[in-house]
Amino acid sequence: MSAPAKQDRDTVEAARGMAAERRGGPPWGGMGQPAEKASDFWPSLRRLAARLAPERLGVVAVLVLGVVSVTLNVIGPYLLGVATDVIFAGVVGRGLPAGLSAEQAEQAARAAGDDTIANLIVAQDVVPGAGIDFPALSIVLLGVIALYLAASVFGYGQGYLLNGIAARTVFVLRRDVEDKINRLPLRYFDTRQRGEVLSRVTNDIDNVQTSLQQTLSQLLTSLLTILGVLVMMFVVSPLLTLIALVTIPLTLWLTKAITSRSQPQFVAQWRHTGRLNGLIEESFTGHELVRVFGRRAQTEREFAERNAELFGASFRAQFISGIIMPTMMFVGNLNYVVVAVIGGLRVASGSLSLGDVQAFIQYSRQFTQPLTQAASMANVLQSGVASAERVFELLDAEEQTPDPAVPARRTQRRGRVEFEHVAFRYLPDTPLIEDLSLVAEPGQTVAIVGPTGAGKTTLVNLILRFYELDGGRITLDGVDIAAMERADLRSGIGMVLQDTWLFGGTIRDNIAYGNPDATPEQLLAAAEATYVDRFVRSLPEGYDTVIDEEGSNVSAGEKQLITIARAFLADPSLLILDEATSSVDTRTEVLVQRAMAALRSDRTSFVIAHRLSTIRDADLILVMEAGAIVEQGTHEELLAARGAYCRLYNAQFAAAATGN
Known part of the structure; x- marks a missing residue:
């Protein structure tokens, strides 16, 4: 029920300018493209970040754990520098004569013209004649190990909370999308491919989740590490820190330049x-038609073209964004060389200890590493934001009109339907139904006939409020359906479509879908009334036979009977049959017609029929042309009038006679 039935679809698509593409070919021949939206990275990113608001307490906890973990991690190199100084001082002191003070050793080195050694003796606090202080070294190394272990524990906790x-954020997003889909009007789905909508609901949301899980932890840790390392770098050597920071503007400029070119490619991807x-979805659904009409080569060609388009966009997106990491590594290596050279000169002059230079080199690597990680996460983040943008487009789509705040309810369920000067059109400039009035009394069977595109299925879709009226009103048992809740309205209406649909599950499940609260006895009675029981008992598993979503393991006629049984079980006060017996054989049709006659007792029934022989006994026959009722009456009255119905009737049976 997600689109107009076949006889109205031509009218709708002609108004949209698509019918010419689809006629004469398989159903995927004229697929439209989703509207392309320009890349809008920052607003989409802010909107995605706003969805983290319900998790603010968890985010605060993550920040606290991250700060503690990063703080412990950035202290580690400083302590390792202290350990290096202990080792180096011991090595230098062991080579000096014992009994001298540090000042005497320094003066002796300067007197010998070795100022570098003299500077090292002062900078490293060397004790002449003493070796490596292993107890002090052990304390420092054990402290480093303890720091790194604690940092790992806090880091694991941070990652657990972040995941x-x-x-949970994506869980809520997926729930919102599902709720949104249920609020979207059929017009939305009429103008989009099912596969494209499914891609937004599945692929894009999954990509958002993957991007959040990968980028939240990495980016947060990287930013905190950059801040912590920057503080420690200033503590060790402000001069070297300023030299290292020269590369930051270059890094930011390069990242912005690359991401601005890669983001549109991720949107296109x-x-x-x-x-x-x-x-793919349409090709798999219609694979039989592909073979019957010999369109395999065309389908493969279309697949190759679209696959090539996807390959091109994906390659460009990944290649451009992939340049970020090697570029950052190159800038980081330049920074490393400069720091190493200047740091070595500072050690030789005695301005810094060897451990300080070692710690600073580690910090400079730690400083460029999170920058590189953040840059490498840019392509993941851009891909996730591009997917989020597509999901937000769906969430922003215009919804169907909401149900009334104080809905009207029927005091009785008799099934009286009245159209009062109804007007409707799919597009504003393309009229379909204008000033239509009719009354269907309780218990009447109203048959609707007419050529393709006359508005037959549209008529019943308006009763179900799948579309809103442009004028007039429709009442059900005296209540305007626009004043009712849609769920309340549809709960009393049973519908059997020309295009049958079975859900994955057992035959029992598919019948029970009409009334989940039905007892086994009621389900069996519905199956017997529609002659489903006759063929089900011949199956090895009976009612527990599992059928797939397409119902490929049951015949077309058996599928039709199951959908009719589903409507029977619902026990509606209003029954709509859209060419419901088109897929059953002649003998089964006679049996089903008898069952329907019993079902229609005290119920209003709208029957859309192409085979006029099936509606001879209808209480009222409506003949529609171009959205208007041109004739109405019983079968005999309309034949006697020798008008449009008579022409349809004679043409149908004349064709049948000619065919025989």
Whole structure:
């Protein structure tokens, strides 16, 4: 029920300018493209970040754990520098004569013209004649190990919380998308491929979750590490820190330049992914038609073209964004060389200890590493934001009109339907139904006939409020359906479509879908009334036979009977049959017609029929042309009038006679 039935679809698509593409070919021949939205990175990123607001307490806990973990990690290199100084002082002191003070050793080195050694003796606190102080070294190394262990524990806790935050955020996003889909009007789905919509609901949301899980932890840790390392670098050597920071503007400029070129490619990548999924979904659904009409080569060609488009966009997106990491590594290596050279000169002059230079080199690597990590996460983040943008487009789509705040309810369920000067059109400039009035009394069977595109299925879709009226009103048992809740309205209506649909599950499950609260006895009675029981008992598993979503392991007629049984079990006050017996054989049709006659007792029934022989006994026959009722009456009255119905009737049976 997610689109107009076949006889109205031509009218709708002609108004949209698509019918010419689809006629004469398989159903995927004229697929439209989703509207392309320009890349809008920062607003989409802010909107995605705003969805983390319900997790603010968890985010605060993550920040605290991250600060503690990073703080412990950045202290580690400083302590390792202290350990290096202990070792170096011991090595230098062991080579000096014992009994001298540090000042005497320094003066002796300067007197010998070795100022470098003299500077090292002062900078390293060397004790002449003493070796390595292993107790002090052990304390420092054990402290480093303890720091790193504690940092790992806090880091694991941070990662655990972050993954939970990302998973719950996407859980809510997926729930919101599902709720949104249920609020979207059929117009939305009429203008989009199912595969493209499914791609947004599945692929794009999964990509958002993957991006959040990968980037939240990495980016947060990287930013905190940059801040912590920067503080420690200033503590060790402000001069070397300023030299190292010279590369930051260059890093930011390069990152911005690259990401500005890669973001549109990620948007194109996921747009082409949706189009390719749409083609695959339709090709698999209609694989029999592909073979029957010999369109395998055309389908493969279309697949190759769209796959090539996706490949091109994906390659460009990944290649451009992939340049970021090697570029950052190059800048980081330049920074490392400069720091190493200047740091060595500072050690030789005695301005810094060897341990300080070692710690600073570690910090400089730690400083460039999170920058590189953040840059490498840019492509993941851009891909996730591009997917989020597509999901937000769906969430921002115009919804169907909400149900009334104080809905009207029927005091009785008799099934009286009245159209009062109803007007409707799919597009503002393309009229379909204008000033239509009719009354269907309780218990009447109203048959609707007419050529393709006359508005027959549209008529019943308006009763179900799948579309809103442009004028007039429809009442059900005297209550305007626009004043009712949709769920309340549809709960009393049973519908059997021309295009049958079975869900994955057992035959029992598919019948029970009409009334989940039905007892086994009621389900069996519905199956017997619609002659489903007759063929089910011949199956090895009976009612527990599992059928797939397409119902490929049951015949077309058996599928039709199951959908009719589903409507029977619902026990509606209003029954709508859209060419419901089109897929059953003649003998079964007679049996089903008898069952329907019993079902229609005290119920209003709208029957859309192409085979006029099936509606001879209808209480009222409506003949529609171009959205208007041109004739109405019983079968005999309309034949006697020798008008449009008579022409349809004679043409149908004349064709049948000619065919025989």
